[in-house]
Amino acid sequence: MRQLSLGDSPIISRKLIGARYFNKGYAAAAGKLNSSFDTPRDNEGHGSHTLSTAGGNFVANASVFGFGEGTAKGGSPRARVAAYKVCWPPIAGNECFDADVMAAFDSAIHDGVDVLSLSLGGEPVGFFNDSIAIGSFHAVKRGIVVVCSAGNSGPADATASNLAPWQITVGASTMDREFPSYVVLGNKMRFKGSSLSTKTLPEKFVSLISAADAKAPNASVQDALLCQAETLDPSKVKGKILVCLRGVNARVDKGQQAALAGAVGMILANNELTGNEITADAHVLPASHINYTAGTAVFSYINSTKSPVGYITPATTLVGTKPAPFMAAFSSKGPNIIVPDILKPDITAPGVSVIAAYTGLVGPTNQDFDKRRVQFNSVSGTSMSCPHVSGIAGLLKTLYPHWSPSAIKSAIMTTATTMDNLKERILNASNVEATPFSYGAGHILPNLAMNPGLVYDLLENDYLNFLCALGYKETQVLLFSEKPYKCPKPISLANFNYPSITVSNLSDSITVTRTVKNVGSPGTYTAYVNQPTGVSVFVKPKRLKFKKVGEEKTFSVTLKIKETGAAKDYVFGKLEWSDNQHHVRSPIVVKAS
Secondary structure, rough: OOOOOOOOOEEEEEEEEEEEEHHHHHHHHHHHHHHOOOOOOOOHHHHHHHHHHOOOOEEEEEEOEEEEEEOOOOOOOOOOOEEOOOOOEEOEEEEEEEEHHHHHHHHHHOOOEEEEEOEEEEEEEEHHHHHHHHHHHEEEHHOEEEEEEEEEEEEEOOOOOOOOOOOOEEEEEOOOOEEEEEEEEOOOOOEEEEEOOOOOOOOOEEEEEHHHHOOOOOOOOOHHOOOOOOOOOHHHHOHHHHEEEOOOHHHHHHHHHHHHHHOOEEEEEEEOOOOOOOOOOOOOOOOOEEEEEHHHHHHHHHOOOOOOOOEOOOOOOEEOOOOOOEEEEEEEEEEOOOOOOOOOOEEEEEEEEEEEEEOOOOOOOOOOOOOOOOEEEEEEEEEHHHHHHHHHHHHHHHHOOOOHHHHHHHHHHHOOEEEEOOEEOOOOOOOOEOOOHOOOOOOOOHHOOOOEEEOOOOOOOEEEHHHOOHHHHHHHHHHOOOOOOOOOOOOOOOHHHOOEEEEEEEEEEEEEEEEEEEEOOOOOEEEEOOOOOOEEEEOOEEEEEEEEOOOOEEEEEEEEOOOOOOOOOOEEEEEEEEEOOOOEEEEEEEEOO
């Protein structure tokens, strides 16, 4: 049984409202369950947060302890919603069992849902062994849009999960709202951090101490630096601001360990991998989360001064921040390790410090020590970005009830942007230009998705042919087709009508075909290409003239390695079809063999 991350799966529907739970698969491993398991109640916050992000109604004066105050609403605020609870306390690392996931899919399909939002996933496996891939296939072929999280295993490459082409797979990026809390040092250096701490310190200098210098006698320096449990010496920490390094244990747990050791405040510094990604957490003591560069400067100051001092300013809410968005360091990345010629993730959406509804059964840090309760909480993860896309898919389903799930997916992907609000390329958390392996087609733009102009459509047989192209046996295809399906021969994955073009093993040249359907006004579209480094791209024909809605046109794209500058590693480009009103963009991803 595959390990899946914890969370309920919300749906959007025009027909129903309610909640169900599925635990028979879990019970088979855990043994007889008591009656406390026979409920869909959310007792840890994840399901409430994701469901309200997808379809929560308008709520005035929403905030987290007064921060980020405003009117909250989900992506489809007038939708009917339901939750299908499939995840439970871990058993040997397993939380969400395949049998329960499949049962939930069956119920959702039977209930007549329009959109399924799945903020859960596990290690990628072949689609015929993947409960989410199988369940989502059966949903999609019945017209249900399925949106999934890419995972939180970044910033390493090849970490994305939920890799099936019939799913919309979502990465996480920031938004233009921050909760700044400044760290001020005795040498007059000042660094912007982030926090939702309700407790504050006077803006006067107090002693600073690195957690490495505060280690308990039997603890290692590295464990103490991470502020793990029972690694800190209270006699060294008491009355000081403790500086902890991000990693291993939860950010909010580090704050709790600092408080238990007697610290009056905490500075949480990023490691090199997490770079500039800082997160607003409702810490139990005054705290500020700073980026890697600032953290390096703070540690350097402490190590170069006999009596280092500093203070932390109270958190505030700031909107319109720049640059935004940029990719979250935790957001899982491509390439796709199951099918390298399908780009994943497909899209990115806000997933950092997202404010949404929360359960009243746990505190905002989700830790046992936290006795506070909130109606709304700020949470980060691709679990949070996924329902943003689900909500938008719900709106598109309302606007265009007869569009296929792949048409809705295409509209979302081809209208996305790869630029931030400074009109520069979207960066990653290390201030390096991000690639489609981080953001897919780009950051979602809901208003443009309503009017995409052209869409790349795919139907059930296209997906079955895709499985055939992977070499799946008839018995494996039967898991998806429900009845015997004869694979056509020959068949090429290169011509799969996906809204992105990926060639992971280009030896000399290849020609791929795509078909676009006009869903806008009549017009003539011209092809524009941004060529990947070392690769020539030729589009034929270069113009497509559409006379009516629903008309389809096929074109070919030839990718050829140049004699010099061959693509030895992945390189990236873009194909855009434009009639000067619509801009239909597809990423091009190439690696030479």
